[in-house]
Amino acid sequence: MTALQINSEISSFAFSLFKEFPTNTNLIFSPASIYLVLAMTSIGSNTETLQEFKNVLGFENPKQFAQQVRDATQILLDQSQGVQTKIANKIYYGFTNLDEEYQKIMQESFSSSIEQVDFQKDYELSRVKINKWVESVTNDRVKDLIQPDSLSPSTLMVLVNAIYFNGKFDKQFPKYDTQKREFNVSDNSKVLVDLMLVENEYPFFENESYQYVQIPYKGKQFMMEIILPKEDYTLSEVEENLTLQNLLNLRQNANEIKIDLGLPKFKIEYQTSKILKGILNKLGLKKCFQADADFSSMSKNNSIFIDDIVQKSVIEVNEEGAEAAAATYAQIVFSSARISECKKPKVLCTRPFLYTISHKPSGQILFIGRMKNPIQNQ
Known part of the structure; x- marks a missing residue:
């Protein structure tokens, strides 16, 4: 080994x-x-x-x-x-x-x-x-x-x-573009969050059920990965079918294109x-x-x-x-799926999503988590 x-x-x-x-x-x-x-x-x-x-x-x-x-x-x-x-x-x-x-x-x-x-x-x-x-x-x-x-x-x-x-993100979110937006915790619950917004090129992939984005850090050795279910799919449905092999495929198939990215500030x-x-x-x-x-x-x-x-x-x-x-x-x-060619994709994380912090050369996941409600700290 x-x-x-x-x-x-x-x-x-x-x-x-x-x-x-x-x-x-x-x-x-x-x-x-x-x-x-x-x-x-x-x-x-x-x-x-x-x-x-x-x-x-x-x-x-x-x-x-x-x-x-x-x-x-x-x-x-x-x-x-x-x-x-x-x-x-x-x-x-x-x-x-x-x-x-x-x-x-x-x-x-x-x-x-x-x-x-x-x-x-x-x-x-x-x-x-x-x-x-x-x-x-x-x-x-x-x-x-x-x-x-x-x-x-x-x-x-x-x-x-x-x-x-x-x-530090390789491409940082401009502070002046951060806006108050609604985050859909569930069908019946919404909270107001600080949504960071940026338009830039990122490795991106989408299929019928979710969108995947890599957000590189300085030096591009580490990355934050976001998996955002599409509106017709729940986070639990995506989690149920997500495997390491799926993630490896996402990494391999992601193409760097310009997207509109929105990510909530959070601390948990x-x-x-x-x-x-x-x-x-x-x-x-x-x-x-x-x-x-x-x-x-x-x-x-x-x-x-x-x-x-x-x-x-x-x-x-x-x-x-x-x-x-x-x-x-x-x-x-x-003892005792495919990228849309018609328009620039939007990835707005205004509903629950998965994320990792990973080491790109080795593929190792240092941290993995789930964001259900950005204004709750645990």
Whole structure:
């Protein structure tokens, strides 16, 4: 498996997760961040627990997988002028015998710092420390990742990944053209939003059910992708039939033409709370959450398992560009169609739509979300 194949696995993983999230709310999450935390955790597993990680994450050899994840991550850190990306991993552990080989892999392949803390004596202080680290990595965008009372004296380890993206649009929306427009939340509900408007050339494709637009960021290494259902189709209908292969086809078939584009300004945050663990169960990760999980490559002297996995994500989109961040932690505890040639297309996002922030060369989806109501922040 190559770094590009890892990026493809993450995008496939993104769609598997997306299909399981609730459909009635705004949504933003980072499949890449969840994947990286699971990858870090998988390296410490063995036997049936390891096999489930292999099946869900799509790898065979753990050591090779760690190196491939390192290479895939480096691709995303290729900075462009006007774009900033940060990916950081850290492990906090509260016991004395964290496996040396595991530590070496975490440091070399995941660039993870490792810090010993005393969860048993002061788990609340440890929680505050972890949250401060996440805030620093995400430019204060992700706050209070770990909620009070989430950790306990039985916490052995917390593995954290944080991803931060800040990109200026290659062709920015003129602020003076932003207008108040109605956004159709549903057939019976409309809200007033700030709709950013621009006329420019963008990669575009449409078929009978939706329109697809790529909005490049400076340097054209990253892009925001918009999938807007046409008026006779609902967002749920489009989501139901959308697959990674569909998205790849859209990317391949999009042609750069002049369009009228309208996109609402919005700012939302989303925390997975207790649902992510259940979603991963559905995808095939079960053993790692059970008391008889095998994490003997982390610690041979402790019977441990994953108690919970949580992500918090935020995104803000305005005329200049987008800023998005996500952080994910896993807590380990003791067991006890065609383009119209007749006229210039209009893509006015005044009804619910899907969006991604993706890395164009690799195709990896860093963030994926759903906009149901731009004036709600979650």
